[in-house]
Structure formats: structure tokens, C-alpha cells
Amino acid sequence: MAEYGFVTYTAGGSEGFKLSTRITKKVLDVVVGANDSGTLRFDIPDNLHVAITVVQLDGDSNMRHYPHKVTFDVGARVVSYSPSVTYDSNLDRFPEWCKPARSRSAIIIYAFVPG
Amino acid sequence: MTYGFEVTINNTQVKLDDQYRNIVLLGKKSVWLTTGYREVSFSEFAHTNMTVAIRHLGFGISFLGYIFSGGRRVGVRLYVSGSGTANFAVLVPFYTLPEEGCGIILYDENGTQKFHSDHTYMDVKNTGYISSGGMATQQDMYILCNPQSPSITFSSSGGSTTYPVTAMVPYQVCNTAYKYETVCSYKSPTYQCSYVFGQGYVCGFSGGGYSCESKLVSYQSCTTLYRMEIVGYRTDSWAEVRCTKTLGLVWQGTDGYLSQSSVTLNNNQVVDSSVVYGSHLYYQQLGFPPPYYAVVNTPGNATSFSAPIITTRAIV
Numbered sequence: 037m038a039e040y041g042f043v044t045y046t047a048g049g050s051e052g053f054k055l056s057t058r059i060t061k062k063v064l065d066v067v068v069g070a071n072d073s074g075t076l077r078f079d080i081p082d083n084l085h086v087a088i089t090v091v092q093l094d095g096d097s098n099m100r101h102y103p104h105k106v107t108f109d110v111g112a113r114v115v116s117y118s119p120s121v122t123y124d125s126n127l128d129r130f131p132e133w134c135k136p137a138r139s140r141s142a143i144i145i146y147a148f149v150p151g
Numbered sequence: 152m153t154y155g156f157e158v159t160i161n162n163t164q165v166k167l168d169d170q171y172r173n174i175v176l177l178g179k180k181s182v183w184l185t186t187g188y189r190e191v192s193f194s195e196f197a198h199t200n201m202t203v204a205i206r207h208l209g210f211g212i213s214f215l216g217y218i219f220s221g222g223r224r225v226g227v228r229l230y231v232s233g234s235g236t237a238n239f240a241v242l243v244p245f246y247t248l249p250e251e252g253c254g255i256i257l258y259d260e261n262g263t264q265k266f267h268s269d270h271t272y273m274d275v276k277n278t279g280y281i282s283s284g285g286m287a288t289q290q291d292m293y294i295l296c297n298p299q300s301p302s303i304t305f306s307s308s309g310g311s312t313t314y315p316v317t318a319m320v321p322y323q324v325c326n327t328a329y330k331y332e333t334v335c336s337y338k339s340p341t342y343q344c345s346y347v348f349g350q351g352y353v354c355g356f357s358g359g360g361y362s363c364e365s366k367l368v369s370y371q372s373c374t375t376l377y378r379m380e381i382v383g384y385r386t387d388s389w390a391e392v393r394c395t396k397t398l399g400l401v402w403q404g405t406d407g408y409l410s411q412s413s414v415t416l417n418n419n420q421v422v423d424s425s426v427v428y429g430s431h432l433y434y435q436q437l438g439f440p441p442p443y444y445a446v447v448n449t450p451g452n453a454t455s456f457s458a459p460i461i462t463t464r465a466i467v
Contacts (some may be wrong), residue, residue: 060273061270062174062200093215093217093261094216099398101215102300103300117202130422134394134396139216146275148274
């Protein structure tokens, strides 16, 4: 495998930073409210690939929370988000463990060099 | 204006500049985990933009999200299947390190540090989906994105049963019986006159009186008895809703191989029920549409739920 980039060494002589692989950049990290919906625009560094993840920020031991449903258009560089749980009054009298619940979400987009 | 430098890797220009927030390692933590719902605190690393990558060789984890407090991420919620040591890497956007004698430091025009070679930078190793098969990685890979949400499904059912209603009903049984009865009759005395010489006619009553005789007579002998009889029909109806909850898991083999599995936590458990006697109101009684009802929206293509698994370079 060809070597490229550069390497730095620590004072002790061991290898420090090595730019022969890839650096990952966080281009979006936004917290949205549990009942929020909308769109977000993001920018991507040149020629990098992106990966999106949505992580819930609320929860409990019942494990019934859901983050937002997010669709993304890399070409337009837009993500759209909306709550993924629709309220249903039929669920009101059910025990808590089986009631799906909305959660605040962290919408995170990573940009990285394609492998 | 952009400051920095760039390196071409795989025909892609990678900029080490001040435009974007390169992700760096803030700290590490190892925790012994066993099966069940678990919360792992990272309060010592609490951060607004914390990202946690996990390595869990030999067991499965469902990553249920962050513990969010005071606008900062302070821990993670997990469901663990199996047991073992989980290694966590806490990643955050670039932060300033002290100047030291070795390496490279990059500043912007304001003198703010933007790159420091002493940082351990996050490096995406691979991305992919494991839903249609496994994903080969190495033992030293951390999983950055493990999007899992529970599957909560409901099924409703109902029915009715009609059956006879019985009761003790009285009835009579009668027989013809015979018995002797004394029958008495009364005969009135007769008034008669007769001529008696020297006295003329002498009149008076004679004869008559009661006379009885014994006769065999028939009669009805009746007894009241009770017996079980069908007196009508009753329809009882019932309805119930059952819930099943399943968690998706990412299983990381001891060789680092990633595969998908799941665990059913609550299998077809009754969450609501109703019984109505004497009517046909099943289904309507619970207001739950038959015969099957799934609450959770099924994610489509390119939604967060189907995000790819992302592994990162070993962070040592």
C-alpha cells in the first residue's frame, strides 16, 4: 500500500498523528425538539462522502422512545425531519412499556473520505 | 478565507483547515456489561456534541440513544444481550491542546488553534448495512452508528360464544290412584197414615235416616319435581389487545464481525382486554381496529432508521 500524507512523532519517538488515512468532519450536529419538524441545510467539504445518523436523546427503561424520521437529499444538501411516532388515543390506556413515545433527537452528519 | 493545507488521498482532497470541525477523541471508558437495559454515564466527558463509538466483542448491543441533561450528552442508554467488556470512545469536535515541542499546530487568522497533531482524530473505516447480511470489520473497530429503535406491534382479536342458559324448572307428575271412601246417603222418612179401628186415621213418619257404604273411588295423585332445562341462550363477547416489543441488536463477534440479531422483550402480552356478557359488542368495546394494528411508522428508504453502520478506526 502506497504511503502518502505525513506523520508526526511525539517527543518520545512514538508515532503521533498520521495523515495516511482519513479525517472525519462533523458537518451537522443539531438537537431538535420531540414534536418539531422541519428542514436543515448542510454543507459538505469537497468530494467527501457523508453518513447521517439520528440519535434519540430521551428515553427510559421501558425502551419505547423513537427519534425523528429523517430523510436526506445529499445532492440538495437538505435533511427533512419529523416525529416518527403518531399520537393515537387508542394507546392511552395501555401500560407505559408499550406506549411509543417521541424523543428529542440529535441529527448528526459526518463527512469522510471515501474508502 | 481558508487557512491550512490539504493532502490528496484516493484522489480526494482532504483539507486540514479551519472550515470544518474535525472530530477528535476526548476520552475512553471500559465498562463490564450484562444482559438487560443499561445506562452508562459519561458525566466526566459531558459535552454538547458528544459522539460515542462502541466496541463490544462477543456480545450484542442495541444503542438506544444518549442521556441528555442540561443541553449536554452525559451518557448512553443500551440494551445488552450477553455479557462482556464494552469499550467506549467519546468523540467531540476539535478542542485546543497545549502547545508542545513536537508535531504540527494550525491556527486561523485570529490565532485560534484549528489543528493539533497530538489529537487522535476520528477516522471512518467503513460504512454499510448489516440488515441484509453481516459486515466484516477488525477486532479493533468501534461502531459509531448503531441506529436501533424498538419494534412495538399490536394485534387485536375478539370473538363471541353463544351457549344455553339452564335453570331448575318445576313440573308435576300425576298418577291415578284409588281409595275407599265411605259414601253416606240420607233417606228422608216417609209420612204415612193408616186407619186404626177405634182411632181413626193415625199418621206419622216412619223409616228414613242415614245409610253409609264403602266405595272404591279413583283420584289424581300429583307430585312437584324439578329438573334442569334450557331456558334461553346467552352470547358473551370478548376482545383483547396484545403487544410485542422487539429490539434490534448489533452483534459484534470476537473477530469483529458485525451481524444483526434481535431480542423479543415482551411477546404477545395482553395490554388491554374486555369481556361483555350478553351482547355482541366485541371490537367496538376496545375501539381497536381488528385484526392487526401496528403503531410505529415503518421507515422508508433513506430514513434515519435505515442509516448505515459506521465503524471507526481503532482508537488507542
